Amino acid sequence: MTTTATSTVTSASNSSALTQLQRLEAESMHIFRETASEGERPVLLFSGGKDSVVMLHLAAKAFWPCPIPFPVLHVDTGHNFPEVLDFRNRTAERLKVRLEVASVQDYIDDGRLSERPDGTRNPLQTVPLLDAITDGRHDVVYGGARRDEEKARAKERIISLRDEFGQWNPRDQRPELWSLYNTRHRPGEHVRVFPLSNWTELDIWRYIAAENIELPPLYYAHERDVILRDGMLLAVGEYVTPRDGEDIERRTVRYRTVGDMSCTGAVESPAANAEDVLAEVATSTLTERGATRADDRMSEAAMEDRKREGYF
């Protein structure tokens, strides 16, 4: 996360028209400054995934030369890729931000949550997340969701009010006018803030390339043992073992999103750096979730239901 003069997004040409990336970056910085000033105990949800990495990079830029004025929170499913956890720890250390971890495994171990029959842990993140928000008395919670990801997300405001149960009520959202953000809420409620709302997947990759932002290595091509299941390439390991009729193959793959190892699929790709990925994304014919996330395929309303319950 360089915040020095190496940035190419911001080294504007002489023309006074801002580029798309400049406008998006400025909007996100504005959102951070506005909401962190109005909130009392903000926290940023940090998974180590590319969107949350970009979000953290923008936060660092918004408050430079001050350190980021809030901690980061990771909801660890216990099924995360080790490379991602390693990256998460290094990044928090480098930026001198406090890392809080809410562990799904702890909840399963002490019986507050039980494993789902399908083994997927993404839906189990909601309870530890809401508990961590309540325990930390966080009133402003930054999430890296983008509106282009999915239809229910396309309806989400930049500032989204959650009730005491963490629920989102899509039929009663606050109007969001100009760039005047309203973070007011009653005790017990909190606001989710989505600084990347207007970014597309392509914008994210262009920004990563332009700003030279480091990502967990599994976003780029590497060799891995995988099996093909439900049309997805899943990494073989502790959480995924071949079933009858499934063959282990070694392929050159990369990930488009990082999540639970048990349900995040890889794509075959030789893309070794951000520019290569950018070229690939620009010509892709599938959405990133459609290609790689089993949990989003479950039903047409899958995401909306989880969002109502307080999922990010």
Add this chain to the structure above:
Amino acid sequence: MSVDTRGSLLRIATAGSVDDGKSTLVGRLLHDTKNILVDQLEAIERVSQARGLDSADLALLTDGLRAEREQGITIDVAYRYFATPARNFILADCPGHVQYTRNTVTGASTADALIILVDVEHGIVEQTRRHLAVAALLGVPHLIVALNKIDLVPDAEQRFAQLNSDLHELADQFGVLALQTIPISALRGDNVAEKSPNTPWYEGPSLLEWLETLPDSAELTQSERFAFPVQTVLRPQSAAVDPELVDYRGYAGQIAAGTVRVGGTVTVQPAGRQTTVEGIDLAGQPLEVAVAGQSVTLRLSDQIDITRGDLISGVDTGAEPSQSVEAVVCWLDEKPLHEGQRVLLKHTTRVVRGIVGSIDGRLNLDSLSAESVDSFGLNDIGRITVRVAEPIFGTGYTQSHALGSFLLIDPQTGRTQAAGMIQDDSVETPGVLGSLKAEHGDWRI
């Protein structure tokens, strides 16, 4: 999808009555510009088939909530992102029902262009007038009326001619300066991305051609006078990310209007002091010049007491301190507005307590005149005076959207209750209020 890295960004919003075809049009735009990915198209084909439709219902692309799909209507604003080789677009698809007018106001407040749909079978309806009023009031730079469903009428040419002239007359009454009307079929795609052979009598551009060539409003704002509401003061002291910066003191914000240069003279309000810009930083990168839209940090030559909510501006911004705000508001809350009501007013980065001093008139959309009322209900548009506990530094909305806009917030629930636009009666107001005043006398009835 192809995005020009230097490509400009245009924000558009849709409006119009329910069933006029807004969602279908948005789907059509995405489809014809090849911005729909295979799995998205497959998903809506599956659903359309299950419902017994013979072709994919493109409206399903934006109607993302379960209740919307079940009822076949749009409930909330859906944001869509698409690109053509010429430009990138952010599109806000707004619902049509009267009860959701606040969403149209939301979409229009940030739009460079508003597309109002009219069903040619029904012609101009109340929602058309309401949405024209919203566009005029919010000063949306470009207004397009898409006359939809021309495939359904045998006399499309005549209807287009008639509606075109009626709409221009109405737009004149509202004081809308630039209006483009385009006959389309969202269902068939006529005049959406490309000019249609079915309308040889229509000589104008297709909708997409028009959208691709409109100037975006960010550039217009750059020519306004410099205005920079301070969001936060950055003083790292011993926590500085770079040990050399322990004495750093900068004022962070997004430039709301105009241009700032190192060495330029600025005024600081409410301190009322003038000083010089010593440096402009973008996260460690020094800039010589910065323009409207950029989020930067300013360093100033003199030690002045500055906090969040203060305004750094060009010497002649014309923002005067005021504790009595005269404004037109769109009332967006179910809870009505009464005289004497306590509110929070958010103007730029400043939140102040206020009391509604008087309700000075409501816009009647049928007669297009002001009427005397003692409260506002949901979706009412009218003029009020708010007294505030501390001065705000505003200008009329028509001079500067950034310094002329505000929110009213319910101090108890935190709900956003109104979109407010400051009126400066000393200047000629183009748009709905100016024309209303000229024709129907003063708002304070």
